[in-house]
Amino acid sequence: MLHQIRYEQLSFWRNPQAVLFTFLLPVLFVTIFGAVFGGDEKQDFYFGLSSMEYYTPTIAAISVLGACYGQLAIVLSTRRQTGMLKRLRATPLPAWVYFVGLLAHCVLVSVVDVLLVLGVGSLYGVAPPAHWAALVPTLVLGAASFCALGAGVASLVKSAESAPALVQFIQFPLVFVSGTFFPVHADVLNTIAGLLPVKPFNEAMLAAFADSGGFLWKELGILAAWGVLGTLLAVSRFRWDPKPE
Amino acid sequence: MTAVAVDGLRKNYGSHEVLHGIDFTVAQGEIFALLGPNGAGKTTALEILEGFRHRDGGRVEVLGLDPGSASDARELREQVGLVLQDIAVEPYLTVRETLARNAGYYRVPRDVDAVAELVGLHDKRTAKVKDLSGGQKRRLDLALGVVGNPRLLFLDEPTTGFDPSARHTAWQVVRDLRDSGTTIVLTTHYMDEVQALADSVAVLADGRLVESGTPATLGGRDGARARISFVLPPGTTTAELPLPVREATAHASAADRLVTAEVSEPTAALHTLTAWAVHRGAELGRLTVERPSLEEAYLDLTRSFEEEPSQRAPRTRGRRKIRSRS
Numbered sequence: 001m002l003h004q005i006r007y008e009q010l011s012f013w014r015n016p017q018a019v020l021f022t023f024l025l026p027v028l029f030v031t032i033f034g035a036v037f038g039g040d041e042k043q044d045f046y047f048g049l050s051s052m053e054y055y056t057p058t059i060a061a062i063s064v065l066g067a068c069y070g071q072l073a074i075v076l077s078t079r080r081q082t083g084m085l086k087r088l089r090a091t092p093l094p095a096w097v098y099f100v101g102l103l104a105h106c107v108l109v110s111v112v113d114v115l116l117v118l119g120v121g122s123l124y125g126v127a128p129p130a131h132w133a134a135l136v137p138t139l140v141l142g143a144a145s146f147c148a149l150g151a152g153v154a155s156l157v158k159s160a161e162s163a164p165a166l167v168q169f170i171q172f173p174l175v176f177v178s179g180t181f182f183p184v185h186a187d188v189l190n191t192i193a194g195l196l197p198v199k200p201f202n203e204a205m206l207a208a209f210a211d212s213g214g215f216l217w218k219e220l221g222i223l224a225a226w227g228v229l230g231t232l233l234a235v236s237r238f239r240w241d242p243k244p245e
Numbered sequence: 246m247t248a249v250a251v252d253g254l255r256k257n258y259g260s261h262e263v264l265h266g267i268d269f270t271v272a273q274g275e276i277f278a279l280l281g282p283n284g285a286g287k288t289t290a291l292e293i294l295e296g297f298r299h300r301d302g303g304r305v306e307v308l309g310l311d312p313g314s315a316s317d318a319r320e321l322r323e324q325v326g327l328v329l330q331d332i333a334v335e336p337y338l339t340v341r342e343t344l345a346r347n348a349g350y351y352r353v354p355r356d357v358d359a360v361a362e363l364v365g366l367h368d369k370r371t372a373k374v375k376d377l378s379g380g381q382k383r384r385l386d387l388a389l390g391v392v393g394n395p396r397l398l399f400l401d402e403p404t405t406g407f408d409p410s411a412r413h414t415a416w417q418v419v420r421d422l423r424d425s426g427t428t429i430v431l432t433t434h435y436m437d438e439v440q441a442l443a444d445s446v447a448v449l450a451d452g453r454l455v456e457s458g459t460p461a462t463l464g465g466r467d468g469a470r471a472r473i474s475f476v477l478p479p480g481t482t483t484a485e486l487p488l489p490v491r492e493a494t495a496h497a498s499a500a501d502r503l504v505t506a507e508v509s510e511p512t513a514a515l516h517t518l519t520a521w522a523v524h525r526g527a528e529l530g531r532l533t534v535e536r537p538s539l540e541e542a543y544l545d546l547t548r549s550f551e552e553e554p555s556q557r558a559p560r561t562r563g564r565r566k567i568r569s570r571s
Binding site for chain 2: 003004007010011014015079082083084086087089090091092093094241
């Protein structure tokens with residue numbers, strides 16, 4: 001198990017493009033948002049938070065979404081297309097060990113991403129999270145659920161070429177209706193988005209940062225349910241062979 | 246001891262049957278070559294043995310295990326290595342790391358450095374995979390196939406695209422593996438490779454086994470008439486040749502007057518011929534005695550299937566349809 005995690009890490013950290021894009025993008029996002037919307041005053045528009053008190057957690061959340069859901073779906077479909085997964089399937093490595101290795105990798109990347117975003121946020125005067133005890137489990141659960149959904153999406157696509165398209169097709173609208181880039185004040189939309197995976201994670205992250213927050217059990221429950229759905233999809237549909245029967 | 250036993254193996258893609266009940270066995274410790282034209286079903290048959298595809302009928306036993314059974318799969322992967330046609334290795338790991346990673350998947354792996362040595366990548370152990378040449382990557386692939394110390398190794402067209410010297414090196418590696426007790430099942434389109442490596446062969450065509458045997462006996466070529474060829478000495482005609490007319494079918498080509506005679510007893514025929522030439526003080530240029538080559542025997546065996554496009558076309562189309570649908 002540690003063996004697999006170690007080599008999964010090596011494969012990632014040696015790849016300059018993967019490292020650059022995984023970590024640069026969230027930092028860029030939060031820096032730009034700080035430059036555009038920065039300001040200390042609390043606003044009703046941000047539910048009584050300052051702009052960066054709102055955006056730091058949501059951008060931390062989307063960095064986890066990208067590192068787990070998007071990256072994993074693309075990596076898995078690429079590795080399947082090149083025959084890497086087929087070859088792996090021919091070794092005695094149990095499938096679950098392989099996937100736990102990937103999950104551990106994604107969680108680690110997510111932690112680094114979140115810390116980077118927090119770091120930039122603090123430059124804009126955002127206080128550190130008020131509830132570390134809530135942040136860590138929220139982060140791990142979110143990462144795991146998004147990984148499961150990423151593996152689920154990888155099970156649906158046929159080719160590596162179509163993976164990024166499907167990933168974006170799902171992610172793009174979700175991010176917008178979930179208040180990641182701007183708060184949403186429409187009740188109907190919030191109710192719907194609240195049942196989808198991204199908004200509950202945003203809310204749970206915001207709660208972990210806010211003084212009045214903590215654990216949001218209902219949101220974490222919805223997130224976990226999506227994780228289970230993704231897992232079931234992956235378990236029933238996942239293919240190792242680039243050329244299925 | 247039998248390493249692989251296949252009995253009445255059938256496989257359908259959709260409604261189209263691509264393997265119509267094939268039988269063959271591979272003995273432990275031999276190099277077995279599975280031959281056949283493209284689309285004959287070689288890859289499908291191998292993938293069933295490797296556990297990648299399910300069979301629709303027949304019995305298959307690999308090292309005493311059933312590759313179609315989920316409970317046998319883990320043990321089978323422990324004991325079987327495979328080298329596929331496409332190279333698929335992490336570009337940013339070094340050769341040694343790549344081998345060490347896979348070695349960690351097996352109960353009793355081979356020594357990583359010894360495997361690198363075996364395939365001639367000893368000097369490249371610290372090189373990143375992305376910096377290797379195409380041939381070196383293929384050798385790394387072979388190393389990954391054997392790092393788990395398999396009892397049985399599948400090689401799918403192992404030397405396609407190799408230069409002649411790399412092929413001879415690869416053949417030696419395969420022979421060394423056989424000599425250390427590994428059973429090897431390979432597919433190839435090169436008959437010189439079969440001649441150089443295989444202890445036994447089976448020929449598939451259109452989903453049926455058309456022949457099995459050894460490279461020396463394939464297509465009955467051991468019993469076939471030998472051919473004596475030479476350049477007709479200047480100033481002689483084919484009528485003067487001492488080879489008995491009923492045994493010889495001679496063709497003199499206009500350009501170089503090369504003569505070929507097919508004989509059933511080459512020793513006596515050659516003796517008569519050379520005595521005749523020596524007596525006349527003539528030199529028989531480019532004198533050769535040969536049996537039909539393996540390639541000729543193979544082409545004869547598979548020709549009837551190549552020449553019936555009506556049989557081949559539906560299968561090819563059927564397969565494509567299945568692939569794009571799923």
